Amino acid sequence: MPELPEVETTRKGIEPYLKNRTVKSVTVRNPRLRWPIPKTLAKSLLGKKILSVKRRAKYLLIETTAGTLILHLGMSGSLRISATGTDYRKHDHFALTLSNKKELRLHDPRRFGAVLWTDDDINQHPLLASLGPEPLEKDFNSIYLYRTNQNRKISIKQHIMNSKIVVGVGNIYASEALFLAGIHPKRAAKRISKVRIERLVGSIKSVLADSIEQGGTTLRDFVRENGEPGYFAQHLNVYGKSGNPCPHCDKIIKQIVLGQRSTYYCPNCQR
DNA sequence: ATCGCCTCCTGCGCGC
DNA sequence: TGCGCGCAGGAGGCGA
Numbered sequence: 001m002p003e004l005p006e007v008e009t010t011r012k013g014i015e016p017y018l019k020n021r022t023v024k025s026v027t028v029r030n031p032r033l034r035w036p037i038p039k040t041l042a043k044s045l046l047g048k049k050i051l052s053v054k055r056r057a058k059y060l061l062i063e064t065t066a067g068t069l070i071l072h073l074g075m076s077g078s079l080r081i082s083a084t085g086t087d088y089r090k091h092d093h094f095a096l097t098l099s100n101k102k103e104l105r106l107h108d109p110r111r112f113g114a115v116l117w118t119d120d121d122i123n124q125h126p127l128l129a130s131l132g133p134e135p136l137e138k139d140f141n142s143i144y145l146y147r148t149n150q151n152r153k154i155s156i157k158q159h160i161m162n163s164k165i166v167v168g169v170g171n172i173y174a175s176e177a178l179f180l181a182g183i184h185p186k187r188a189a190k191r192i193s194k195v196r197i198e199r200l201v202g203s204i205k206s207v208l209a210d211s212i213e214q215g216g217t218t219l220r221d222f223v224r225e226n227g228e229p230g231y232f233a234q235h236l237n238v239y240g241k242s243g244n245p246c247p248h249c250d251k252i253i254k255q256i257v258l259g260q261r262s263t264y265y266c267p268n269c270q271r
Numbered sequence: 272a273t274c275g276c277c278t279c280c281t282g283c284g285c286g287c
Numbered sequence: 288t289g290c291g292c293g294c295a296g297g298a299g300g301c302g303a
Contacts, residue, residue, distance in 0.1 A: 002296065003297095006296085034279070034280095034297090072297080072298090074280095074296095074297060074298085075280090076281075091281085108281095109281050109282065110279085110281050110282080110297095111279075112297060113297090127299090151273095152273085153273090153274090154273080154274065154275095161298095163297095170296060171295095171297080260276070261297095
């Protein structure tokens with residue numbers, strides 16, 4: 001489920017329930033996620049106070065007085081605040097009980113997500129140390145992206161989905177941003193002019209920012225017991241729209257596979 | 272260094 | 288209905 005907008009929306013949604021609370025219990029119902037949930041996690045977390053909930057790329061960072069809990073939602077993960085004592089759902093693998101009698105529960109059918117712990121400098125953690133800039137920050141700009149493009153024959157779509165180049169551009173928004181910039185997803189990264197890279201940086205920023213805004217609306221109720229997250233499908237131009245007319249020119253949207261991932265584009269508007 | 276391919280796992284929608 | 292198949296929003300890791 002989560003692309004960056006959902007992760008950011010989740011962060012904003014859970015932080016008020018977590019901040020300044022103490023961890024009262026740690027429940028591991030199934031430790032077999034992408035990596036095993038550390039056996040010593042309860043020992044690390046119990047009795048610790050949560051200072052903040054941050055985000056780096058698609059990692060949620062729950063900072064405590066003793067170290068940082070690292071959460072990743074993978075393809076199918078979601079977090080929800082529940083009242084203590086209510087029934088777990090199938091695929092609720094991990095839960096934290098807090099001093100306000102609420103529980104943070106990780107639900108993840110495909111188990112590609114992760115629950116990890118570090119008491120070192122979070123930026124030195126192997127999963128975070130070599131990540132590129134955040135897409136909405138100033139250090140992700142056209143000068144930077146143009147520079148990273150040099151000598152890269154890889155397709156521009158795979159390039160912007162590479163977390164060493166820029167984080168948080170997932171499969172949906174890669175297609176959407178390239179559509180808005182009028183760039184063909186298969187075009188070699190090094191074969192794109194400065195001006196068009198400028199457009200692409202702008203469209204990545206705007207599509208993500210807009211989606212975060214939408215996420216704030218459609219996911220607003222996700223902490224409710226039956227509040228299934230909504231999705232932004234109504235705002236998509238090309239993703240999942242193969243066979244439909246392009247919203248700009250009415251030519252038929254095409255679907256191809258690039259780096260094992262479905263890719264959608266308008267063959268007329270994107271060159 | 273860079274790139275293409277594989278992998279982890281469950282659920283769902285589709286065609287027969 | 289039931290079954291088999293293909294596909295799904297991520298991303299580390301491997302071999303070439």
